[in-house]
Amino acid sequence: MSASTQQRPTDRVxxxxxxxxxxxxxxxxxxxxxxxxxxxxxxxxxxxxxxYSRFRQLPAGDSATVKGVTFTLVSLTRTGVITxxxxxxxxxxxxxxxxxxxxxxxxNKDPLCSVELVADGKRTWESNAEFFDRKKPxxxxxxxxxxxPGKPWDYxxxxxxxxxxADRLYGIxxxxxxxxxxxxxLTPAA
Amino acid sequence: MIIALACVVVAGIGVNVTQNISGxxxxxxxxxxxxxxxxxxxxxxxxRTGTAMAGQTDDDRYKTGGMILAVTLRVEAPxxxxxxxxxxxxxxxxxxxxxxxxxxxxxxxxEAGFASTGDLLFxxxxxxxAGAYLELYRSEFIHVTPQKVHIRLGIxxxxxxxxxxxxxxxxxxxxxxxxxxxx
Numbered sequence: 001m002s003a004s005t006q007q008r009p010t011d012r013v014x015x016x017x018x019x020x021x022x023x024x025x026x027x028x029x030x031x032x033x034x035x036x037x038x039x040x041x042x043x044x045x046x047x048x049x050x051x052y053s054r055f056r057q058l059p060a061g062d063s064a065t066v067k068g069v070t071f072t073l074v075s076l077t078r079t080g081v082i083t084x085x086x087x088x089x090x091x092x093x094x095x096x097x098x099x100x101x102x103x104x105x106x107x108n109k110d111p112l113c114s115v116e117l118v119a120d121g122k123r124t125w126e127s128n129a130e131f132f133d134r135k136k137p138x139x140x141x142x143x144x145x146x147x148x149p150g151k152p153w154d155y156x157x158x159x160x161x162x163x164x165x166a167d168r169l170y171g172i173x174x175x176x177x178x179x180x181x182x183x184x185x186l187t188p189a190a
Numbered sequence: 191m192i193i194a195l196a197c198v199v200v201a202g203i204g205v206n207v208t209q210n211i212s213g214x215x216x217x218x219x220x221x222x223x224x225x226x227x228x229x230x231x232x233x234x235x236x237x238r239t240g241t242a243m244a245g246q247t248d249d250d251r252y253k254t255g256g257m258i259l260a261v262t263l264r265v266e267a268p269x270x271x272x273x274x275x276x277x278x279x280x281x282x283x284x285x286x287x288x289x290x291x292x293x294x295x296x297x298x299x300x301e302a303g304f305a306s307t308g309d310l311l312f313x314x315x316x317x318x319x320a321g322a323y324l325e326l327y328r329s330e331f332i333h334v335t336p337q338k339v340h341i342r343l344g345i346x347x348x349x350x351x352x353x354x355x356x357x358x359x360x361x362x363x364x365x366x367x368x369x370x371x372x373x
Contacts, residue, residue, distance in 0.1 A: 036200050053270075094371035122270050123302035162303035162371035 046180070053122050054182035057170055061189030066176045068107035071115065073172050073186035074154075075101040082158060085133035096166050100127075100157045104140065106149055113140035117159045118173040118185050127157040218323075218340040227339045228328055230272035230300065234341045235307065236262035239357035243311060245294045245364050252293070257316040257357045259289075260364065261324055261343065264307040267300035268372060274298050274326055280310060281325050282343075285318025298367050308367030316357065320350040 058064060063072045078096050082089045091097050104113055116124045131138050136156045141147035157172075171187040219225045224233045238260040242253040252258075259282060265274050274280060275297030282289045290296075293311035300306040314322070326339040345353050 040200070092370070094373070119302070121302075124271065125301055161301075164371070165303055 053124070055118055055122065055170060055173060055185050056182040057185040057187060060187045062186065064174045064184040064186055066174050066184075067112075067178075069111045069113065070105045071113075071172075071174045071186060072103045073100060073188045074103055075099075075188050076169065076171065077101070078166050082132055083134060089132075091160060091163075094163055095160055096163045098159045098161055098166065098169070100159070100172050101136070102155055102157060102172070104147075104153050104155070105151070106140075106147055106153070109147070109149060111140050111147060113153075113155065115157060115186075116173045116175065117157075117161065118170040118183075119161070119165045120168045120170065123165065124173060125159045125161050127159055132158065216338045216340060218342070220342045221344050223341070224266075225339050225341065227274065227326055227337055228272070229267070229269040230274065231266040231268070232274060232326060232339060232341075233264045233266075234261055234324060234343065235264050236260075237343045237345075238262075238362055239353050240360035240362035241357055242361040243293060243364050244361050246366065250294055250364070254313050257314050257319070257354060258362055259312045259314050259319070259322070259343070260362045261310045261312070262307060263298055263310055263324070264305055265298045265300040266305040266372060267302055269302065271302050272300050274328070275310065279327050281327075282312040282314060282322055283325050283340075284314060284322035284345075285320065287315065287318060289314050294364060295367055300369065303372055304369045305372055306367045306369040309362075309364045311362070311364065316354045319345050319353060320347045321345065 061072075063070050065071070076098065078098050080091050080096060082091075082097050082099075089097075098117055100115070100117065102113070102115065104111060114127065116126055118124050127138065134156070136154055137145070138156055138158060140153060140155060147153045171185040173183045173185050175183045217225050217227075221234045221237060224231050226232075240258050240260065241256075242251070243258055243260070244251050261282070263274065265272060275291060275295075279297065280291050289312040291310045291312060293309075295308045295310055298306050298308045298310070310324075322343045322345045324339075324341040324343060326341070328337055
């Protein structure tokens, strides 16, 4: 080895340090890139799960509990006519009523019990805004008939939907706005 | 520090890229023409003018020194429930002015599988109504392609005076939106 190419021990150490620094820089850059990717993945997952409704159909007869209220769908029936005290209401042509017969057991006072009807294509309908005079109430308790925690409360929800979707229903969706999980969809026991 | 810088760079690139590839999607049509807005179909079925309006209650009465434009809009929701309008989703644009909806219906909602039809009211300056069009707009937080629909209301430079003349002394009867199932 010639004198000109000979390296002093300190030069070698300097080169090793330089190489080590470069590696460390690449490592840091890779870590930053990976962290950005993780951030984007988490954000897109969060945005995706909170932007579009998602549903998960439960086995027939299963209950779902949301905020201390356990919902059970007893039956889901369609009818062209709704009785309202002494009156009857005929569904307008091309539509049908769907009656969800439900039961809740709540751990809290004044539970919220509105549920939505779910069909394919993420279609949903809210229950009728007006109350009918029927055997079962369409609400969960009032001043005269409060819901008692721990005691079952039977009620029904009535929906007016296009008849074309009557055979394409998934069930009753029990939405938990505090959770990003898919909305649980109840179906009646077979 | 590096991570924050990287996030800013990535976000900047993202904004730049989406601006270049998307912009706004604007569809323009005319009265009686069906146009798609997101997953809904919208159509202006009628336009009326007046100087007063009367709703279903006594509180829903209003008289103007200008002109009231009543635009009947049909919204079809073949997929999921859809709402047109609201705070900033509907306006009439005319003569460089933007008019917000007022009265009983400032938005129209069609439930899934239904079509809803309702009157949207706008108080406008009768001297600047030529070329008026309805703007329907829907923007969502995640969307990179905000959609707008412009529907020309049939008011032109030539017939604007006739629309104004037809409005004088006329009270527009306005009901709540009606709905029907889609066939």
